Amino acid sequence: MNSSLKVRFAPSPTGYFHVGGARTALYNWLVARKAGGKFVLRIEDTDETRNAEEWVEGIISALSWLGIVWDEGPYRQTQRSEFYQKAVDRLIDEGKAYWCDCTREQIDQRAKERGGPPGYDGFCRDKNRSRTDKTALRFKIPRPGVTVVHDKIRGDVVFDHDNLDDFIIVKSNGSPLFVLANVVDDIEMKITYVIRAEEHLPTTPKAILLFHALGAKDLPLFAHLPVLVNAKRQKLSKRRDRVAVEDYREMGYLAPAMVNYLALLGWSPGGDREFLTLQEMIELFDIEDVNHSPAFFDEQKMQHFNGVYIRQLDLDSFVSHCLPFLEKHDWWAGSGKQLQLFRQIAPMVQERVSLLTEAAEMVAFFFRPVEIPSDLVDSVLRKGESAAQILKDLSGIYAHLKRFTHGELNEVTRAYCDTIGMPLRKVQAPIRVALTGSKIGPPLFESIELLGKEVTLFRLAAARELIGTTQP
């Protein structure tokens, strides 16, 4: 136990909260929980042109949904400007930063003329410019020099200062840039462990230089996680890829399933284990075991995980998890009668779906009139002459049934199959289509029982009429 350990998750609210961020948050959280330390949520909203309040809310609700709870925060960098101002004053006083009025165009132009690599050349470094509304503050990289990042996942990574430009820490409009705000906050919040995505590795030497320049005595530990990639093996992007946590929630994913799947992207408990409770993850997780290479976010596998988690639910929780998805449909009134019916069919639905949205779709035929897709009318109901005959015969048989139970229905239908010499699986097809409008669904006889005699006979008659009236 290391109760002084403190990690932070520092997303910027510039778009939907995506699964990569969720995984980073999860790993931070696991590290904190395992060590008995603290997990801080810090909203990095220093770029006012790209932030929106709705994204902040999105981050907060997604984390809450996943069960990743923070011990401190959410802090917002836009409300902490006095800390950054103090740091800036200090850096200027000590000659560790300078004002620069070069435009991007000028910088590029000089680089071109030089014929060297693009980037800032230190043009204003010794010009001693004073501040105007056109100057940005740059950090003076000590030259020559070398900075080593001791990364807990990747080992030591060496950066030569020759490859580090004097980077901007304050914009001309006065707001701090990411690296500065980041470091100032990490110092002030006493962050001891920085766990973030690999894309931040190249800026880490700059951060370390800032820590030193600001007189930080103990630097945090660093660990850089492999990024999550799409099918083309590019870093997951909120613009290009559909990866919003909120979307998956709406598709009917269970939070524990998603967390479990996410935990496995870049980490493994070892051996053949895949399904883990949060508690087990906390016990087994070790940041040093995290993989080094990018991981593809495989929705298919996550969906499989979700199916497993759905099947593990007890009936009550399955039903209550389905409720919000039922409520999205206009055929769902939420009456006690509907609820009772759903509850009866639920066990058979539960073992057939891997998404909660599928559950709602699978039971829709109970609650609204059937619509039989025309391709099914042709391929099933008008297939040969047998379908029409089956519909007619079974309508008659079902009409005379005294006990309209799945057991009875099963029995009489099988008996009918014997008399006409057809297998049940062939006979049930037209019945199912006539009753549900689909070739697939929950077990037929249970469905018929729950539909009730009246509706069943009505739909059977309607189907017969459909074939009859539309057939020449």
Add this chain to the structure above:
RNA sequence: GGCCCCAUCGUCUAGAGGCCUAGGACACUACCCUCUCAAGGUAGAGACACGGGUUCGAAUCCCGUUGGGGCUGCCA
């Protein structure tokens, strides 16, 4: 271009020099079960990027090549 990171089945991974004839999972194929569809069961196909070292022995260590990715912003 420069700097940095990375490299086991299609995908996620197990693998800490002999336990590897390379294991599991998703996806895929076949079969079984079966009232459809799922679920479940059985079987199958499928990988150590390449080339050099080191070593009695390398998926595992080193170097190089190739390939992929990230960064290179008054974004984070």
